[in-house]
Amino acid sequence: TRLVSTHPTVVAAAPAFPGGGYNAENILKPPAPNGHRADYASHGLGAKTFIDFDLGRPERVAAFRHIQRRTSDTIAEANLLFSDTADFQNVLATVKIQHVDEPGATTFAAFAPVTARYVRWQVTSVLPGRSPNVGGQGIEFFAAGPAEPRPIGIGVAVRTVQIVERQAGGLVQPLKVTLDYPYAEAAKVVVKIAGQEPRPLELTFGSQTLPYTIAAADAERTLNVAIELGGQQIAARAVPLPPTRKLTVYMLPHSHTDIGYTAIQTDIEEKQINNLLQGLADARRTADYPEGARFVWNVEVLWAADLFLNRLAPQQQDEFCDAVKRGQLALNGMYLNELTGLCRPEELVRLFRYATQLGQRTGVPVDSAMISDVPGYTWGTVTAMAQAGIKYFSVAPNYFDRIGDILVQWENKPFWWIGPDGQSKVLVWIPFWGYAMSHRYGQMSAQLVEDFSDGLAKRGYPYDIACVRWAGHGDNAVPDPIICEFVKEWNATHESPRFVISSTSEAFRAFEKRYGDQLPQVRGDWTPYWEDGAGSSAAETAMNRASSERLAQAETLWALLDPTSYPAQRFEQAWNNVLLYSEHTWGAHCSISQPAIPFTSDQWNIKQSYATVANLQSRQLLSDAAQ
Numbered sequence: 001t002r003l004v005s006t007h008p009t010v011v012a013a014a015p016a017f018p019g020g021g022y023n024a025e026n027i028l029k030p031p032a033p034n035g036h037r038a039d040y041a042s043h044g045l046g047a048k049t050f051i052d053f054d055l056g057r058p059e060r061v062a063a064f065r066h067i068q069r070r071t072s073d074t075i076a077e078a079n080l081l082f083s084d085t086a087d088f089q090n091v092l093a094t095v096k097i098q099h100v101d102e103p104g105a106t107t108f109a110a111f112a113p114v115t116a117r118y119v120r121w122q123v124t125s126v127l128p129g130r131s132p133n134v135g136g137q138g139i140e141f142f143a144a145g146p147a148e149p150r151p152i153g154i155g156v157a158v159r160t161v162q163i164v165e166r167q168a169g170g171l172v173q174p175l176k177v178t179l180d181y182p183y184a185e186a187a188k189v190v191v192k193i194a195g196q197e198p199r200p201l202e203l204t205f206g207s208q209t210l211p212y213t214i215a216a217a218d219a220e221r222t223l224n225v226a227i228e229l230g231g232q233q234i235a236a237r238a239v240p241l242p243p244t245r246k247l248t249v250y251m252l253p254h255s256h257t258d259i260g261y262t263a264i265q266t267d268i269e270e271k272q273i274n275n276l277l278q279g280l281a282d283a284r285r286t287a288d289y290p291e292g293a294r295f296v297w298n299v300e301v302l303w304a305a306d307l308f309l310n311r312l313a314p315q316q317q318d319e320f321c322d323a324v325k326r327g328q329l330a331l332n333g334m335y336l337n338e339l340t341g342l343c344r345p346e347e348l349v350r351l352f353r354y355a356t357q358l359g360q361r362t363g364v365p366v367d368s369a370m371i372s373d374v375p376g377y378t379w380g381t382v383t384a385m386a387q388a389g390i391k392y393f394s395v396a397p398n399y400f401d402r403i404g405d406i407l408v409q410w411e412n413k414p415f416w417w418i419g420p421d422g423q424s425k426v427l428v429w430i431p432f433w434g435y436a437m438s439h440r441y442g443q444m445s446a447q448l449v450e451d452f453s454d455g456l457a458k459r460g461y462p463y464d465i466a467c468v469r470w471a472g473h474g475d476n477a478v479p480d481p482i483i484c485e486f487v488k489e490w491n492a493t494h495e496s497p498r499f500v501i502s503s504t505s506e507a508f509r510a511f512e513k514r515y516g517d518q519l520p521q522v523r524g525d526w527t528p529y530w531e532d533g534a535g536s537s538a539a540e541t542a543m544n545r546a547s548s549e550r551l552a553q554a555e556t557l558w559a560l561l562d563p564t565s566y567p568a569q570r571f572e573q574a575w576n577n578v579l580l581y582s583e584h585t586w587g588a589h590c591s592i593s594q595p596a597i598p599f600t601s602d603q604w605n606i607k608q609s610y611a612t613v614a615n616l617q618s619r620q621l622l623s624d625a626a627q
Helices: 024-028 265-285 302-311 314-326 345-351 353-362 380-387 406-410 437-441 446-458 482-493 504-518 530-561 568-582 598-625
Strands: 003-005 009-013 050-067 077-083 091-098 106-125 138-144 155-160 164-167 170-181 187-193 199-203 206-215 221-229 232-241 248-253 297-299 329-331 368-373 392-397 415-418 425-429 465-470 494-496 498-501 521-523
Touching: 009 024, 024 138, 050 077, 050 091, 091 106, 106 138, 155 221, 155 232, 170 187, 170 199, 170 221, 199 206, 248 297, 248 482, 248 504, 265 297, 265 302, 265 314, 265 329, 265 598, 297 302, 302 314, 302 353, 302 568, 314 329, 314 353, 329 353, 329 504, 345 353, 345 380, 345 530, 345 568, 368 504, 380 425, 392 406, 392 465, 392 504, 425 504, 437 446, 437 465, 446 465, 465 504, 482 494, 482 498, 494 498, 530 568, 530 598, 568 598
Parallel strands: 248 465, 248 498, 297 329, 368 392, 392 425, 415 521
Antiparallel strands: 003 138, 009 050, 050 106, 050 138, 077 091, 077 106, 155 170, 164 170, 164 494, 170 206, 187 199, 187 221, 221 232, 415 425
16 A cells, blocks of 8 residues: 655644744654754643644555653653544544654554544653653655555665765775665565675665665666566666765864853953863874874964963974974964954954964964854955955855855855955865764764765765864863874775865965866855844944044054054054954853853853953053154
């Protein structure tokens, strides 16, 4: 019996968990392109949780599928109540469902067809110790179609995974054969693939994927797949397989710098100094590892380096400079993850000024910049970078929250961003999954590599060089040197992808050398999205913009009237406060839900102080310049 999808709507449900993100309608939504599913959760109702569905017309319902929530809010048992009325006064039949009681698990149940228009899914059992906010990520009902003498409607999909492993017999790669079986009754079949041993299999409703290993090949070829039932062929496909692809993936370890949000700003200062110390230690420890597996610590923004060099002993400062020269420590040119739409022109120039100073101090020019979390950047940023000698711009916006279409349009689509003058340019590259890869997966693994390779293939990524960020676990995360062990072992046994732990500059330079003359050129403002946060503190924002203008005026006067007495350190301190106010972190993570607690108010007091101190500093500098 072929099963056919129905198209239900939700007509009633137990109250959802508050916040608007767990409504019952979510349970009917398809997964997003990245595989994420919205879910329904009742508000602590446990076995009183229910959803009523309208199938739109009477259907011969013969099967049901449910996906549990990803959390511990899971269901043990439920009933399906069928009715010809929306009030369920007349229950036509009841079917008991034994759920697979595990987070994210799928339950499928086939039963004798019941003709009804309305179905109630009623939870009847939640095991002790489970959270009562139960619901699910998906529910489907299937109607019974016409009976067929043989299951000839089996779908066959074949794909290779672009991973090439070295084995004794040569280079091999994974092959995945997915069978889509649309019938209620199980069938015992034999899967036959050219060059492979026949494989017996019991097919049940839904999709089943069989893993194989085949020889890697440099040219396209055809693979024959056949399905037999009782010695008779019921499905067959001749599938073209693409040639094997050799890929190099540059990994950029770093820590996303949020000055505040999850911790008070003074704690972040200490965290980022300690991250630098640990990054240096990890680089020294892995210095004898094979090429590509040695740890490199990318300093995401130079504010952290500034703190380090101003607070630590001369010996540690020397170690810092030596590590930069050896390539173990990589400097990226932005001083902070800035909301560039708030910056006046001189402020943008100051955003990259420290990069030129550190380049002179270490003897290694800083030619790359990173920005994380922030989606969108004002056009003048290109000019400011180019004037500071920065050629490469690694962009990794937030992956989920208020980002517009920046990832849809530009993820893994490198381009030259041409400045307003028509001459200056930077190479821009948003890596796959932004800076969220390590947040999503936790650790490097073979599954991550497969998902990454499949993602590139699905998006038609045309290049043989790729780049990923590795930002640890959460914001302001500590370095994660475990990736060195994975890369060392993976590269020893695999031809492709080959991983290289590197600096931003090394990755972009390799890409530019190979593909730079093939990339599109783009002009215009990459309009920002997050500057609206500054509206919540309009007085301080106006004050800070005035300070920026005042500092530019004061610098001009000093240059005209008394350049030999120019107080460089005082101007640097004032500009840094201006930049710190325009930095992207705008309040504690709980500033909306808990605005009055000390954690929130303390963060705001420090954030506000950047603007108020810059205001005083700029006024004094302007006054002194005019004396």
